Amino acid sequence: MADYDNIELLVSAVRDQIGADTEEEFKEILHDVNTGSAEGGFPGFIYHGDTCKFARENMDIIFNHIKELASDFGEDPLTLISNFNCLSELNIPPFEIASVIYNQPDEATINDGVDTQVLNALAWVALEEVADYYILQA
Numbered sequence: 001m002a003d004y005d006n007i008e009l010l011v012s013a014v015r016d017q018i019g020a021d022t023e024e025e026f027k028e029i030l031h032d033v034n035t036g037s038a039e040g041g042f043p044g045f046i047y048h049g050d051t052c053k054f055a056r057e058n059m060d061i062i063f064n065h066i067k068e069l070a071s072d073f074g075e076d077p078l079t080l081i082s083n084f085n086c087l088s089e090l091n092i093p094p095f096e097i098a099s100v101i102y103n104q105p106d107e108a109t110i111n112d113g114v115d116t117q118v119l120n121a122l123a124w125v126a127l128e129e130v131a132d133y134y135i136l137q138a
Contacts, residue, residue, distance in 0.1 A: 006064050007133055013058045014130040017044035017123075033131035038124035039086065048116050051123035056103070062126050063101055069129075084121045092118065 020026035020043070029042055044050055055062060063077070070077040078094035081087065092114055099105045100118040109115050 006061060006068065007129075009061045010058075010065055010126055011130050011133065013054070013061055014127055017050070017054050017127075019043055027134060030131040030134045033127055034135050037085075038127045042127065045123060045127050048120055052116055052119040054126070055119040055122040058126065059101060059103075059122070062122050065129060066122075066125065081118070081121065084125060086121050086124065087117060090114070090117060 015026055018026060018029055020029060032040070033042055038045055044054065066080060067077045070080040073080065076094070078097050081097050082092055082094060096105070096109055096114060097118055099109060100115045101122075105115045
């Protein structure tokens, strides 16, 4: 089960990124995420410039959460990431995902846009995990 302190940090980061004016608006957005997916386009999670910045600024929180999820599933965190719906068809090798997570992508990774795809996916999983958490708390 995910660490309570880490999920609360993730909630805070997502709340700040969404920029909802009220708690009710925040919950409504999370409900919409939960009934669809992050790919549906939600405030702060639409443009790659926003999602990449969010993922980079919150990488420790996001990756810690992913490690907890992977542990719950008995899976390697990098394999879990490579199997995200938005990444699975790209066949990104784990070492390339790791290079993005640790902010050391090579030129080919950058030129191919893989860094952007991975960062975007990490931001979206953060949003979806927070949405799931809120639904479970309701």
